[in-house]
Amino acid sequence: MNQDAVSPQPMGESASIVLAVEHLRKVYKQKMGDTVAIGDISLEVKKDEFVSILGPSGCGKTTLLMCLAGLLTPSAGRVHISGEVVSSPHPDVTLVFQDYSRSLYPWLSVSGNVLFGMRQRQMRPNEKMERARQAIAMVNLQGFEHHFPWQLSGGMQQRVAIARALAYDPAIILMDEPFASVDAQTRAGLQDSFLEIWSRQKKTVLFITHDIEEAIYLSDRIYVISNRPCRVIECLNVNLDRPRRQSITRQDPSFIEYWRHLFSILEAEQAQEKQREPLS
């Protein structure tokens, strides 16, 4: 692996940065004492880039995403989206959650859910219908428009959530372990179909995962973050050819090299965490 790929700040230019996080800190005030969920995180995502945040389970990744989405107020630091400081949900951003069963509305059909995302968009109803139809076609759910989400399999439900995000047509899609709740086979399929859509639609994606292989397979760049209170340990550029193929990309020697490198970082982080435990 070449050295500049693992240097902490490989991104030089700042012209096309659509999402920037500056010294973000999040503390949950509790009766039992404060919990520092996010220690100090700074990161940047360029336009049309696919960036992953890779970190151990329970390290505060979801908290970070909620702050980026404007759903949580950071204790310190700032989030910029399209040059504006985020204080409430930004219209250029949408989320895809891990838990599709709690983010899709069970009282709405598949098209109802997809249309729901566009409620506040200033468009004619026909236009919305057409866009919903296209989004549903993109995730290959034609014929299921009038089903309820809970009548579909987990993988199909997550595709509905993706279709809803696509129909909303944001510049930035934030994804919180979206493929973590489905089986391995379905996950590989979802990864490929999402990459395919991403390459055609040209969206900026910030993707949260704890799965090293998933992060490498999908991303242009990976931020590795530590255990709670989380901070960035490393920023890694992934120079693998696109379009990526499950059977080819995963066998690529550099894929394996990236994996080894990331695994050793996370392993060291877990070992440190273990040492810290007896003290706390």
Added chain:
Amino acid sequence: MNRLAKLRDFVGGITLLMLSALVWEVLSRVGALDQYYFPPVTKIFSALIEMALQGDLWINLWPSIYRMFAGFSIAVIISLPLGLLMGASAFFRDLFGMVVEFLRPIPSVAIIPIIILLVGIGDSMNITSIAYASTWPLLINSIEGIASVELLYVSCARSFQLSPARIMLTVILPSALPQILSGMRISLSMALILTVLSEMVVSTNGLGRIILDAQNTLNTPAMYAGILIVAVLGLLINVGFNWMADLAFPWIERYRGVDI
């Protein structure tokens, strides 16, 4: 549940009911059961048919149905908005919470004397008692349903730029609907109970009156006939309510138990 299973359950239920009636009939006819306390089923039915033909049934059935639905409607008009308000706002929940917790455990029957004092004797007394009793289940369930909304539902709607009022209407309300509807179901049965009960306390007509009058005149078949009418009425109301709820909100099916 599929249609075949539904039909099977229905046929099974009916068969069991008929068998019980048959056993009752035989035991009563052979004298194993005292005919005065347990008249044969056929006698109960002939009393019922007589009531229907003479018109006694109808002049007593309609007032009961009227009172019941009037009382229930008042309960819905009061408890649904109040429940939504208390569910959505901690301020109102704390403000009214004590009052609700104080009033709710008092058996509605114990309130009837106060109601008689306040509104006098007549339909308004029955309706007030029914409204009072059937307010609580719906109120409590509405508060619970609204307050326990899935937070991710709300976060998701906020990320799509919906205003709080919109979120209330398009997300929180539908998500609470299954619980609001089960509250209504319990309120409806409370309404039926209080209809019969309040008519037994004070009334010149109604199903409660039929039962009590028949008992006072030692006409046990007519008494049982009256009870049978109440049972059938309760059953029809419940079936009708579920049917309408399923028709209006087909997704409610999701919240029914799954047969294994």
